Amino acid sequence: MFTAERVADKKDWLTGNDGEWEVIIGLEIHAQVASKSKLFSGAATEYGAEPNTQVSLVDAAMPGMLPVVNEFCIEQAVRTGLGINAKINLFSRFDRKNYFYPDLPQGYQISQFEFPIVGEGEIEIEPEGSEAVMVGIERLHLEQDAGKSIHDLSPNETYVDLNRSGVCLMEIVSKPDMRTPEEASAYVEKIRSIVRALGTCNGDMEKGNLRADVNVSVRRPGGPLGTRCELKNINSMRFIRQAINYEARRQIDIVEAGGEVDQETRLFDNAKGETRTMRSKEDAHDYRYFPDPDLLPTKITQEYVDAIKATLPELPDARRARFVEEYGIPVYDAGILTADKAKGDFYERLVKGHDAKIAANWMMGDLFGALNKKSIDLDDSPVNSDALGGLLDLIADKTISGKIAKGVFEKMFAGEGSADEIVERDGLKQVTDMGAIEKMVQDVIDANADQAAKVADNPRLIGFFVGQVMKASQGKANPQAVNEILKKKLGL
Amino acid sequence: MSNENKGVDAEIVRKIARLSRLHVDEDRLAPLADELNGILSWIEMLGEVDVKGVxxxxxxxxxxxxxxxxxxxxxxxxxxxxxxxxxxxxxxxxVPRSVE
Known part of the structure; x- marks a missing residue:
């Protein structure tokens, strides 16, 4: 079914004991649909509830219960499909994928096998330090999540919480189009930014809202494909790269030693940084898919798809290009500021009436730095775009210097008030009264007569005087004015 | 199904039973295979219906x-x-521990 035509750049080949190898990577991303209720029941999906309190009798697979499709989930699958430039299938169907596990009460997962709601698509990724790569999408289908097994509450038992059971997932399957760990994580990053911009999934990897299964195989550059292993449920970009690096080396070692790679499912142990067998070959799953008789096929119309298409927001790639074009900020800045919707929206509010580059610098530097330090989301920032804009106004009209502004920002972030209030309260207004500055300059020159005498030979000494005057003014003197007056008085 | 020519044998019954978590006694495997083959060939009759254009x-x-x-x-x-x-x-x- 899959072919992998692109051969990795030579710089990305791995060297074994016996020649060069390239890594072939495909991903299955599970993205939780941002619905309030489950795919087939009216139980809540909210994260962090008490165990088994968000479980309907449908989710618990009680006899005689019937699933009914949540129409919001269908709409989000279509939206996401359009966002990854994919074909939307007007006819799709739910199938049963049969296997037994304690956290799967039905004994099967309702998924879409033969007729997924979304077919082939394509997105562009920008791996760090290399050129953009096109990655093909094989399909996107809807399915139910399983419950959660907890193994560390008792030494001999497993505890099961079905709150997640029945939550709607979109499984997005890529083609095996990636060749390096960096491409794989850039792909996940791109899918994440797209679903967040669309609002179809909130993309919180720590809460498991978005997780990836990674298929890895190795081959001689351009040669026939090797046997792949599937690495399950990896929930951070760093772990994705680590797991691929480890797994590729493991497979190369096996093949070079004359062995064969077993097609199997492996678990990434993020504490040890290695992968290990989860399900061996003998246990290989034969899921015996068949159409779910409890559900009718899902039929949608082209008008329905077109109506959704008309409401799609601007996607990150388009927004980034527009930021560069419209605001004249560097591509790098635009990339950071459009990584998710909240950042882009914040910036667009802030940039109104302010210098675009200065606004970008303040967001990416002081604001993001402070938020990161406290692990606060931008949406919950104590300094909103209006407040930060107020600070930028004070810099623009020279009420305070950029340096003083940094201190004011910290106080704003700590909840001490608006920029105006803090500047007023702490008497931070820049001194622009030329007479006052002139007097300060003269005092400093008088106090350092011997230094002043040397300035003619060593013009760089002026830095010393600027420093002294700024110190005397507690940072409030306008640096430009100080410079000009100093130059005049010192005869430079 | 790829087995329609060969039909079902005792090994296939054993495999399906294991995947379905059903216990089937050893001496029931071959008779069950016969029964399943009977059902399958009965269903095969549907192949005679002309469904062109349906x-x-x-x-x-x-x-x-x-x-x-x-x-x-x-x-x-x-x-x-x-x-x-x-x-x-x-x-x-x-439930009993599900991982080692």
Whole structure:
């Protein structure tokens, strides 16, 4: 079914004991649909509830219960499909994928096998330090999540919480189009930014809202494909790269030693940084898919798809290009500021009436730095775009210097008030009264007569005087004015 | 199915039984295979019907799937959900350990 035509750049080949190898990577991303209720029941999906309190009798697979499709989930699958430039299938169907596990009460997962709601698509990724790569999408289908097994509450038992059971997932399957760990994580990053911009999934990897299964195989550059292993449920970009690096080396070692790679499912142990067998070959799953008789096929119309298409927001790639074009900020800045919707929206509010580059610098530097330090989301920032804009106004009209502004920002972030209030309260207004500055300059020159005498030979000494005057003014003197007056008085 | 020519044998019955978590006694494997082959060949008769130009039937009733609005209307029935569990603890189902 899959072919992998692109051969990795030579710089990305791995060297074994016996020649060069390239890594072939495909991903299955599970993205939780941002619905309030489950795919087939009216139980809540909210994260962090008490165990088994968000479980309907449908989710618990009680006899005689019937699933009914949540129409919001269908709409989000279509939206996401359009966002990854994919074909939307007007006819799709739910199938049963049969296997037994304690956290799967039905004994099967309702998924879409033969007729997924979304077919082939394509997105562009920008791996760090290399050129953009096109990655093909094989399909996107809807399915139910399983419950959660907890193994560390008792030494001999497993505890099961079905709150997640029945939550709607979109499984997005890529083609095996990636060749390096960096491409794989850039792909996940791109899918994440797209679903967040669309609002179809909130993309919180720590809460498991978005997780990836990674298929890895190795081959001689351009040669026939090797046997792949599937690495399950990896929930951070760093772990994705680590797991691929480890797994590729493991497979190369096996093949070079004359062995064969077993097609199997492996678990990434993020504490040890290695992968290990989860399900061996003998246990290989034969899921015996068949159409779910409890559900009718899902039929949608082209008008329905077109109506959704008309409401799609601007996607990150388009927004980034527009930021560069419209605001004249560097591509790098635009990339950071459009990584998710909240950042882009914040910036667009802030940039109104302010210098675009200065606004970008303040967001990416002081604001993001402070938020990161406290692990606060931008949406919950104590300094909103209006407040930060107020600070930028004070810099623009020279009420305070950029340096003083940094201190004011910290106080704003700590909840001490608006920029105006803090500047007023702490008497931070820049001194622009030329007479006052002139007097300060003269005092400093008088106090350092011997230094002043040397300035003619060593013009760089002026830095010393600027420093002294700024110190005397507690940072409030306008640096430009100080410079000009100093130059005049010192005869430079 | 790829087995339609060869039919079902005792090995296939054993495999399907294991995947379905059904216990089948050794001496029942071959007789079950015979029975299944009988059922399959009976179904094969459908192949004689001419369905040229007929759209595949995808469900037993020709109506559209009913859909729900995305509203929380259910849940909060933990006692009912756990009522039949052989063992529970702190609101969880407790089952024999499922990993090593």
């Amino acid at each position: 759209e595949p039937m995808t469900s037993a009733v020709a109506i559209d799937a009913p859909l729900r609005a995305d509203v929380v209307t259910d849940g909060g029935v933990r006692d009912k959900v756990l009522a039949n569990a052989p063992k529970t603890e702190a609101g969880y189902f407790v």
